[in-house]
Amino acid sequence: MTRSALHTSLCDDLGIDYPIFLAGMGVKGKATPPKLVAAVSEAGGMGILGCSWLDADEVRRRIRAVRNLTDKPFGVDLLLPASMADASPDRDEMRARIERDHPKHVEFVRALMDRFSLTPITAKGGVMSAEFIRAQVNVCLEERIAVFAAGLGDPSWVVPLAHQVGMKVMGLVGSVRGAERQAQGGVDYVIAQGYEAGGHTGKIANFPLIPMVVDAVSPTPVIAAGAIADGRTLVAGLSLGAVGAWVGTAFLLAEESDLYPVHQEEIIRGVTEDFVITRAYTGKTARDYDNDVIRAWEQSGLKPLAMPLQGVLMDDFIAAADAAGRADLINNPVGQIGGMLKKKRPAREILLGMVREAEEVMGRLQSMRAA
Numbered sequence: 562m563t564r565s566a567l568h569t570s571l572c573d574d575l576g577i578d579y580p581i582f583l584a585g586m587g588v589k590g591k592a593t594p595p596k597l598v599a600a601v602s603e604a605g606g607m608g609i610l611g612c613s614w615l616d617a618d619e620v621r622r623r624i625r626a627v628r629n630l631t632d633k634p635f636g637v638d639l640l641l642p643a644s645m646a647d648a649s650p651d652r653d654e655m656r657a658r659i660e661r662d663h664p665k666h667v668e669f670v671r672a673l674m675d676r677f678s679l680t681p682i683t684a685k686g687g688v689m690s691a692e693f694i695r696a697q698v699n700v701c702l703e704e705r706i707a708v709f710a711a712g713l714g715d716p717s718w719v720v721p722l723a724h725q726v727g728m729k730v731m732g733l734v735g736s737v738r739g740a741e742r743q744a745q746g747g748v749d750y751v752i753a754q755g756y757e758a759g760g761h762t763g764k765i766a767n768f769p770l771i772p773m774v775v776d777a778v779s780p781t782p783v784i785a786a787g788a789i790a791d792g793r794t795l796v797a798g799l800s801l802g803a804v805g806a807w808v809g810t811a812f813l814l815a816e817e818s819d820l821y822p823v824h825q826e827e828i829i830r831g832v833t834e835d836f837v838i839t840r841a842y843t844g845k846t847a848r849d850y851d852n853d854v855i856r857a858w859e860q861s862g863l864k865p866l867a868m869p870l871q872g873v874l875m876d877d878f879i880a881a882a883d884a885a886g887r888a889d890l891i892n893n894p895v896g897q898i899g900g901m902l903k904k905k906r907p908a909r910e911i912l913l914g915m916v917r918e919a920e921e922v923m924g925r926l927q928s929m930r931a932a
């Protein structure tokens with residue numbers, strides 16, 4: 562097989578054919594199920610399991626499920642938020658704390674429940690706390706996956722532990738300062754994620770962010786994230802100095818995705834202006850499909866609670882909406898490039914389509930040179 566023109570140093574380093582990742586996407590395990598992760602790795606890219614909200618046992622179960630489907634390398638993405646409001650892993654304790662300290666927020670959720678005639682349900686499972694995260698990380702180290710990626714916070718404490726067992730570490734950032742911190746912490750790759758991206762996102766767009774991060778952290782290689790969904794946007798990321806692409810939103814319409822069908826319809830129907838920034842669901846700025854809950858939150862004038870309190874507050878509402886079949890009230894993180902996506906396709910077709918188009922774009926750019 563002849564090598565793709567897209568074959569970068571990253572491909573040799575990680576043993577993959579194309580420098581394209583399925584970005585780790587949390588949302589309670591629906592966006593990056595094992596079958597999607599395996600499909601992307603099988604197609605020559607690298608799938609990343611988004612495990613941020615899943616407890617350690619479930620992280621292990623999913624890693625093993627991917628291994629049952631493919632021998633190719635894959636990774637896990639977790640969130641390592643810098644501050645966690647002294648979180649306890651016990652959900653009841655956190656719920657009681659919110660009821661005691663934040664009655665207006667509790668009232669906001671009660672009013673939402675009434676407005677949509679939802680039956681109260683208490684969400685289950687552990688809360689993202691230092692203890693919860695440490696157990697998740699331990700599973701990744703024990704299972705010796707190829708890549709550990711951190712979506713928020715500082716993974717420098719994971720770096721030596723991961724290197725000891727032959728794993729690569731990637732840290733996702735939205736600013737030059739964040740990138741410098743990650744590089745100093747010894748990560749193998751910095752993922753620079755622009756404002757365009759879906760999910761938690763910063764304030765700087767990719768055109769300025771990627772070249773500035775590339776310059777700031779050199780020789781640490783950089784992977785571009787945010788609004789990469791076809792050959793043109795892939796080549797754009799590489800031309801800004803990145804050695805690979807971290808693709809989230811485009812894979813939300815993969816046939817192997819477990820996203821709510823309603824959420825996939827929102828993406829197909831949506832225009833870029835529908836994918837707005839809000840702190841309603843997690844307390845941190847995230848780009849989600851606009852809905853009645855986000856609009857009510859913005860009108861409430863309330864300040865978001867620190868992570869993970871806002872999430873615990875909203876989890877009970879999400880559980881009730883889920884039970885009532887109202888996925889339209891549940892957060893649907895989508896990037897600005899969602900406006901370009903119009904149909905569901907197998908993951909392999911999404912990935913290989915991007916590769917084919919990118920090769921054509923590169924050929925076209927070369928033929929633009931004066932003879």
Ligand SMILES: Cc1cc2nc3c(=O)[nH]c(=O)nc-3n(C[C@H](O)[C@H](O)[C@H](O)COP(=O)(O)O)c2cc1C
Binds near residue numbers: 761811894
């Ligand atoms: C549905 C969804 C969930 C996400 N969840 C996470 C997450 O749990 N951890 C993380 O590091 N990044 C998360 N992200 C961000 C992605 O890793 C990635 O950086 C982003 O999707 C890239 O931009 P794009 O959506 O325009 O492709 C999420 C993105 C989306 C769309």
